[in-house]
Amino acid sequence: MREDLIISNVISALxxxxxxxxxxxIALSQPWFNGNEWKYVKSCxxxxxxxxxxxxxxxxxxxxxxxxxxxxxxxxxxxxAALHISLLLSGVKQGDEVLIPALTFVAGANAICYLKAVPHxxxxxxxSLGVDANKLCxxxxxxxxxxxxxxxxxxxxxxxxxxxxxHTFGHPADLDALLEVCRKFNLELIxxxxxxxxxxYKNIHVGNFGKVSAFSFNGNKIITTGGGGAVVTNSLxxxxxxxxxxxxxxxxxxxxxxxxxxxxxxxxxxxxxxxGCAQLENIExxxxxxxxxxxxxxxxxxxxxxxxxxKEPEYAKSNYWLNTIILNEEYSFIRDLLLVKTNxxxxxxxxxxxxxxxxxxxxxxxxxxxxTSEYLEKSIINIPSSTFLGEGYVKE
Amino acid sequence: MREDLIISNVISALxxxxxxxxxxxIALSQPWFNGNEWKYVKSCxxxxxxxxxxxxxxxxxxxxxxxxxxxxxxxxxxxxAALHISLLLSGVKQGDEVLIPALTFVAGANAICYLKAVPHxxxxxxxSLGVDANKLCxxxxxxxxxxxxxxxxxxxxxxxxxxxxxHTFGHPADLDALLEVCRKFNLELIxxxxxxxxxxYKNIHVGNFGKVSAFSFNGNKIITTGGGGAVVTNSLxxxxxxxxxxxxxxxxxxxxxxxxxxxxxxxxxxxxxxxGCAQLENIExxxxxxxxxxxxxxxxxxxxxxxxxxKEPEYAKSNYWLNTIILNEEYSFIRDLLLVKTNxxxxxxxxxxxxxxxxxxxxxxxxxxxxTSEYLEKSIINIPSSTFLGEGYVKE
Numbered sequence: 188m189r190e191d192l193i194i195s196n197v198i199s200a201l202x203x204x205x206x207x208x209x210x211x212x213i214a215l216s217q218p219w220f221n222g223n224e225w226k227y228v229k230s231c232x233x234x235x236x237x238x239x240x241x242x243x244x245x246x247x248x249x250x251x252x253x254x255x256x257x258x259x260x261x262x263x264x265x266x267x268a269a270l271h272i273s274l275l276l277s278g279v280k281q282g283d284e285v286l287i288p289a290l291t292f293v294a295g296a297n298a299i300c301y302l303k304a305v306p307h308x309x310x311x312x313x314x315s316l317g318v319d320a321n322k323l324c325x326x327x328x329x330x331x332x333x334x335x336x337x338x339x340x341x342x343x344x345x346x347x348x349x350x351x352x353x354h355t356f357g358h359p360a361d362l363d364a365l366l367e368v369c370r371k372f373n374l375e376l377i378x379x380x381x382x383x384x385x386x387x388y389k390n391i392h393v394g395n396f397g398k399v400s401a402f403s404f405n406g407n408k409i410i411t412t413g414g415g416g417a418v419v420t421n422s423l424x425x426x427x428x429x430x431x432x433x434x435x436x437x438x439x440x441x442x443x444x445x446x447x448x449x450x451x452x453x454x455x456x457x458x459x460x461x462x463g464c465a466q467l468e469n470i471e472x473x474x475x476x477x478x479x480x481x482x483x484x485x486x487x488x489x490x491x492x493x494x495x496x497x498k499e500p501e502y503a504k505s506n507y508w509l510n511t512i513i514l515n516e517e518y519s520f521i522r523d524l525l526l527v528k529t530n531x532x533x534x535x536x537x538x539x540x541x542x543x544x545x546x547x548x549x550x551x552x553x554x555x556x557x558x559t560s561e562y563l564e565k566s567i568i569n570i571p572s573s574t575f576l577g578e579g580y581v582k583e
Numbered sequence: 584m585r586e587d588l589i590i591s592n593v594i595s596a597l598x599x600x601x602x603x604x605x606x607x608x609i610a611l612s613q614p615w616f617n618g619n620e621w622k623y624v625k626s627c628x629x630x631x632x633x634x635x636x637x638x639x640x641x642x643x644x645x646x647x648x649x650x651x652x653x654x655x656x657x658x659x660x661x662x663x664a665a666l667h668i669s670l671l672l673s674g675v676k677q678g679d680e681v682l683i684p685a686l687t688f689v690a691g692a693n694a695i696c697y698l699k700a701v702p703h704x705x706x707x708x709x710x711s712l713g714v715d716a717n718k719l720c721x722x723x724x725x726x727x728x729x730x731x732x733x734x735x736x737x738x739x740x741x742x743x744x745x746x747x748x749x750h751t752f753g754h755p756a757d758l759d760a761l762l763e764v765c766r767k768f769n770l771e772l773i774x775x776x777x778x779x780x781x782x783x784y785k786n787i788h789v790g791n792f793g794k795v796s797a798f799s800f801n802g803n804k805i806i807t808t809g810g811g812g813a814v815v816t817n818s819l820x821x822x823x824x825x826x827x828x829x830x831x832x833x834x835x836x837x838x839x840x841x842x843x844x845x846x847x848x849x850x851x852x853x854x855x856x857x858x859g860c861a862q863l864e865n866i867e868x869x870x871x872x873x874x875x876x877x878x879x880x881x882x883x884x885x886x887x888x889x890x891x892x893x894k895e896p897e898y899a900k901s902n903y904w905l906n907t908i909i910l911n912e913e914y915s916f917i918r919d920l921l922l923v924k925t926n927x928x929x930x931x932x933x934x935x936x937x938x939x940x941x942x943x944x945x946x947x948x949x950x951x952x953x954x955t956s957e958y959l960e961k962s963i964i965n966i967p968s969s970t971f972l973g974e975g976y977v978k979e
Binding site: 217218219220224225228229232233235236237238239240264265266267268281292293294297300301303405406407411413414435436437441442443444445446447448449450451452454455456457458459462526530536537538539540541546547548 | 613614615616620621624625628629631632633634635636660661662663664677688689690693696697699801802803807809810831832833837838839840841842843844845846847848850851852853854855858922926932933934935936937942943944
């Protein structure tokens with residue numbers, strides 16, 4: 188049968204790129220420690236600075252700002268915390284709606300709910316895997332109205348306050364088109380850069396376009412701090428508030444404990460930042476490897492029937508955080524079989540997230556028609572992407 | 584003047600215990616790493632397990648449960664997260680009130696607000712520095728009423744759902760008396776054990792009395808994980824929910840991403856748990872040192888005029904996390920001068936937290952009369968308490 192052939196072709200292509208030895212499992216995305224990780228982490232333990240004070244947090248923030256070109260970075264405990272603070276600083280309040288792709292990890296929608304706001308699900312396009320800005324524009328023209336400066340949902344009468352742009356698997360969303368929609372409907376743009384460290388939109392690093400953006404440094408990301416994230420912004424004022432409220436909103440004083448607003452204990456510990464400083468020193472090498480691995484996959488999947496390797500949008504230079512193949516619509520029914528077969532051969536693959544609008548806690552949330560997301564959900568497979576897998580190809 | 588004499592006596596007493604060399608600053612409370620910290624952390628880095636998966640998290644949870652005697656422990660990113668989850672699992676909902684001492688760190692009141700519930704401030708007693716259970720009982724008799732099984736605030740008409748017992752500076756609150764109040768008014772008891780690791784109420788470790796309890800392993804605590812905390816409970820059912828919702832409520836599956844409720848990204852990273860495992864191995868030694876230091880302070884302050892060393896309540900064996908002296912009421916006006924003089928001589932001291940009802944964001948919250956808390960707030964000074972400071976006294 189044709190589908191058997193597609194499955195065996197995909198597995199062959201993966202094995203050819205990965206030089207796979209059946210006895211050794213290949214994970215989907217693992218961290219790589221081959222720099223100063225030991226040295227920096229040990230210095231934290233030796234000097235006793237492992238917690239909320241210590242030089243590595245400041246250094247990590249400065250290095251991250253320098254690398255991304257975003258003026259200010261505030262290191263936090265993880266990407267979810269970064270999204271929560273980004274939403275808060277974008278003015279999202281209880282009872283507001285926030286537009287968010289249905290095709291993304293659950294963290295953003297959860298963070299919206301922490302503020303007792305409501306996720307409003309929108310479709311993605313198959314060129315970027317991110318928000319379909321044109322479709323969003325038409326949708327809002329039909330379903331929303333402006334009163335004063337505020338965009339309201341005609342049906343729910345709730346204010347629509349912001350839109351979260353996700354750079355899915357490291358591919359930048361079409362930010363110019365999105366910013367145009369945001370201007371038209373007075374929405375705040377929040378960039379979810381959890382997957383996007385090292386990705387550029389028209390030569391500018393992602394995270395520079397929204398008022399506030401969120402990064403993640405979880406163990407499966409390009410660089411890791413164990414658990415960690417960052418809020419980044421080009422506004423000094425916003426950065427100051429972000430730092431203040433992620434440190435329990437304590438007014439700085441050597442011994443008095445006075446706090447001036449409801450705050451969060453979201454500060455990244457120094458020992459985690461130490462790991463991050465070492466990782467960030469290698470980011471250029473990591474990115475080179477990532478792109479080399481992607482190129483190799485691209486070649487291996489070039490002429491296969493029924494499946495294609497997902498390439499970066501033309502306006503972008505992507506980090507290829509998770510490499511992605513997409514089954515043609517007529518073959519999407521073989522996806523689960525492919526997942527079982529590859530994983531049983533110890534090749535780590537996974538489908539994308541279940542569309543958020545299908546999860547029980549979000550089923551009653553507003554949603555646009557999600558045709559493309561539905562297709563992508565059932566047709567995408569992420570394939571092994573650990574940075575070190577690209578090492579051989581860089582050397583070649 | 585008599586107050587000058589008191590100040591110079593206090594400083595002399597501190598120096599005699601601390602064998603203070605003026606050139607070397609003595610911090611209030613620093614961590615101590617002299618066990619397997621580096622070995623375990625290094626193994627995380629070497630094996631690549633620094634993040635949300637890895638053996639140290641499970642091991643830390645098991646060891647913590649064993650040490651405290653609480654059946655189940657779930658490791659989280661910090662004490663604030665632990666309090667947040669404890670409140671959630673105690674059934675606290677938007678619009679509820681939660682009773683909490685005005686004399687405590689801001690985390691608990693913040694966590695109440697994360698759930699859009701309302702802190703309701705209560706007084707502490709000067710025997711435990713924790714909730715005054717008798718006063719609370721009288722207060723509720725006057726200001727609350729029962730309807731069905733629910734306790735309501737007569738004035739606000741809001742349900743009063745729970746009470747947070749804080750084991751202040753490591754001294755257990757009077758839990759039997761509090762449990763009696765909870766039974767009477769059908770309140771859920773939450774133990775804030777952030778400061779209480781190694782403290783016992785009538786020979787039972789704190790954290791065993793509430794339905795859910797919260798620990799902290801911040802850098803200033805008896806043991807540290809960099810940043811970290813734990814939710815503990817004797818209920819298997821509660822523990823399962825705690826673990827599930829602190830891991831984004833993801834249904835376990837090797838590749839599918841399905842989440843069944845709003846979840847949190849609160850899981851402690853493995854690299855932080857590795858530190859915790861090593862620290863916990865030394866807890867008995869740490870506690871011995873802490874109590875030895877406290878005994879030395881007790882002797883040094885025994886016959887001083889105008890000030891006394893705070894001793895554990897008679898029902899308790901305390902960890903003496905932060906050693907505490909209390910000025911007699913007529914001398915509380917010298918507290919700030921004492922803080923300035925000691926800190927300028929590099930002896931780390933601090934006052935307690937500003938009473939929470941005085942902070943701008945909590946000023947409109949309900950509160951009982953806080954007479955004792957007012958006195959304690961202006962009369963308490965915490966003095967250097969790092970575990971290693973007790974080392975000499977243990978050996979003697």
